[in-house]
Amino acid sequence: MAEPILTLSGVHADIEQYHILHGVDLQVPRGELTVLLGRNGAGKSTTLRTIMGLTRLRRGEVRFNGASISGMPTPQIARKGIAFVPESMGIFALLSVRENMSLAASSGPIDEGRLEWVFGLFPPLKRFWNRPAGNLSGGQKQMLAIARAIIEPRELLLVDEPTKGLAPAIINDLADAFEELKEQQASILLVEQNFNFSRRLGQSVAVMDDGRIVFAGQMAELAGNEDLQQELLGLSLGAHQ
Ligand SMILES: Nc1ncnc2c1ncn2[C@@H]1O[C@H](COP(=O)(O)OP(=O)(O)O)[C@@H](O)[C@H]1O
Numbered sequence: 001m002a003e004p005i006l007t008l009s010g011v012h013a014d015i016e017q018y019h020i021l022h023g024v025d026l027q028v029p030r031g032e033l034t035v036l037l038g039r040n041g042a043g044k045s046t047t048l049r050t051i052m053g054l055t056r057l058r059r060g061e062v063r064f065n066g067a068s069i070s071g072m073p074t075p076q077i078a079r080k081g082i083a084f085v086p087e088s089m090g091i092f093a094l095l096s097v098r099e100n101m102s103l104a105a106s107s108g109p110i111d112e113g114r115l116e117w118v119f120g121l122f123p124p125l126k127r128f129w130n131r132p133a134g135n136l137s138g139g140q141k142q143m144l145a146i147a148r149a150i151i152e153p154r155e156l157l158l159v160d161e162p163t164k165g166l167a168p169a170i171i172n173d174l175a176d177a178f179e180e181l182k183e184q185q186a187s188i189l190l191v192e193q194n195f196n197f198s199r200r201l202g203q204s205v206a207v208m209d210d211g212r213i214v215f216a217g218q219m220a221e222l223a224g225n226e227d228l229q230q231e232l233l234g235l236s237l238g239a240h241q
Pocket residue numbers: 015016018020038039040041042043044045046047
């Protein structure tokens with residue numbers, strides 16, 4: 001098997017005096033979409049923040065493209081080619097969509113060809129280009145947050161619960177955009193709690209509980225095994241979100 005683009009080995013992390021991650025082992029294959037599932041409080045967001053160097057790694061290692069990034073400052077990790085869309089999205093409500101995008105293009109003016117590609121993924125951003133980002137719907141804000149993360153080429157995209165609080169029709173639009181990113185062989189680690197959205201997109205999947213990975217495998221394996229879903233995620237038969 002080719003080397004994964006990202007590997008976490010025995011990662012421990014603390015938030016203040018609390019020990020949150022208890023030896024996380026996780027692999028993100030290159031060119032695939034990997035879903036990280038788990039109930040509220042399992043440690044999914046902390047895992048992403050630890051990868052980005054926003055939460056301090058106490059023990060273990062994070063490797064990106066075959067080299068350790070453990071303990072590196074966040075800006076350096078980002079410059080290595082990892083984009084992060086946090087749960088809070090990090091957009092500027094009072095600035096226009098255009099201004100939000102311009103600020104995200106850190107190495108110079110926005111590349112026009114790439115912008116057209118982003119508009120193809122997220123058409124509302126073109127429609128509302130000069131509107132304040134704060135006036136967008138929840139789904140459109142999420143689109144803007146992802147667009148900001150990918151306006152410059154990145155090797156790996158980390159996204160924290162993009163479907164949270166969104167209406168089904170918008171979730172469907174987001175799924176279409178992720179499908180298109182997948183077709184272009186993007187490497188993506190997607191944190192989710194929405195299993196139906198995840199099963200549609202995920203190739204690999206890992207499930208977390210209590211700061212540890214309790215299952216890792218192919219999404220097809222988990223999607224086809226309702227007993228396993230019940231055991232790992234507490235999903236009951238026919239009662240998916
Ligand atoms: N700032 C914080 N202070 C103390 N505990 C926190 C803080 N942030 C998160 N935690 C705890 O860390 C655990 C993992 O949280 P988190 O990574 O946000 O989980 P998830 O994203 O899977 O819902 C939870 O038990 C949560 O209560």
